[in-house]
Amino acid sequence: MGASSGMGYELAKLMLRDGHTLGLAARRLQPLKELQTAYPQQVKISAIDVTAADAPQRIQSLIEELGGIDIYFHSSGIGKQNWMLDATIEEATLRTNALGFTQCIGTVYRYFASRPEGGHIACISSIAGTKGLGVAPSYSATKAFQNCYMQALEQQANMRHLPIRFTDIRPGFVDTALLNDSHHYPMLIQPEKAARQIYKALLRNRHVVVIDWRYRLLVPLWKLLPNAIWRRLRIRTRDGE
Ligand SMILES: NC(=O)c1ccc[n+]([C@@H]2O[C@H](COP(=O)([O-])OP(=O)(O)OC[C@H]3O[C@@H](n4cnc5c(N)ncnc54)[C@H](OP(=O)(O)O)[C@@H]3O)[C@@H](O)[C@H]2O)c1
Known part of the structure; x- marks a missing residue:
């Protein structure tokens, strides 16, 4: 989910080269169609908006079309710096990264719980979830939500003896469309890497x-910092570089 650009797109390419069969989803179909054209035997595609009410149904249909899945990978997400707490940005971020994320993960969790062989749920959250970041409050808070939700589900799956594995991926800055805002981001890595x-x-x-x-x-190291220090830190990116 979220295979139309950035890390999701690059991961899809790697897995296709290794011969895996993939169901690719996002709102934009064109990049998914390109991968399908390159690997016609291995790719099914679906236009899914994680925030839409029909997302669970569309995920289930894609799973059926594939004849079942072993791993669900969630790369969909949005994020923007938001110094003025523009409500449009804050709400869209909550809808995509919290509500959309929850309904997709819930759909596949129930699917994996229903079959004896279970499965694997993975998502890209972010290091932004490990501390509250002043430059992007809703982004940081929704990523903390994702970190906590994955941890909670893993404990629940263990309590229920469900054979479901979880991977929470937390990148630093990656050079994708998500950061396309003319700020300078330190220690940037390429999405392929x-x-x-x-x-x-x-x-x-x-x-x-x-x-x-x-x-x-x-x-x-930054997790060890006391709040008295953290709240005074000036963690910001430089504009226009
Ligand atoms: N870039 C970074 O520095 C960085 C660092 C840490 C974590 N992350 C996280 O990594 C994940 C992938 O982001 P990226 O950096 O690879 O950026 P990206 O190139 O912008 O990719 C974001 C993906 O999310 C999809 N998406 C967004 N809204 C969606 C929606 N409503 N429904 C379905 N799909 C949606 C987009 O597809 P459509 O627009 O076609 O729907 C796109 O495929 C995100 O969760 C992001 O928060 C990024």
Whole structure:
């Protein structure tokens, strides 16, 4: 889900090259059609808006068309800096990253719970969920929601003895359309590189993975910072570079 650009698109390409059969979804069909043209035997596509009421039905139809799935990968998301707390941005972010995410993950969780072999649920959240970031409040808060939701579902699946695996992927800054706003983002990596690391994490059944190594060092350090210091930090990107 969210295979039309960025990390989702790059991961799809890697998995197709390895011979996997994929159901690709997003609102924009054109990039999905291009992958289908390149790999006609391996790709089914569907136009799905994660915020729409029919998203669960469309996911189920795609699963049926594929004859079942073993892994669901959720890459859909939006995010913007929002100093003025523009309500349009805040609400759209909540609808996509919290409500849309929840209804998609819920649909596949119930699907995997219903079959003996279970499955694997993976999502791209973000390091932005590990602390409240002043530049993008709703983005940061919805990513924290995703981190917590995945953790809660994993505990629930264990309590219910369901064979469902979970991978929560938390990248730092990645050079995709999501950051296309003329700000300068430090320690930026390319989506192809992020996708390679994501793919490896999926194959290894990792529970939580921070990408890349520089953020793996940074995130535990900033999590240790007391709130008295965190709330005074000036974490912002420079404009116009
Ligand atoms: N780029 C970064 O620095 C960064 C860092 C950490 C985490 N992330 C997270 O990584 C994920 C992927 O983002 P990206 O960086 O690869 O950006 P991207 O290129 O903008 O990709 C976002 C994907 O989400 C899909 N999407 C957005 N709204 C949707 C909706 N309502 N319904 C269905 N699909 C929707 C888009 O497809 P359509 O527009 O075609 O629907 C697109 O395929 C996001 O969750 C993002 O928060 C990004």
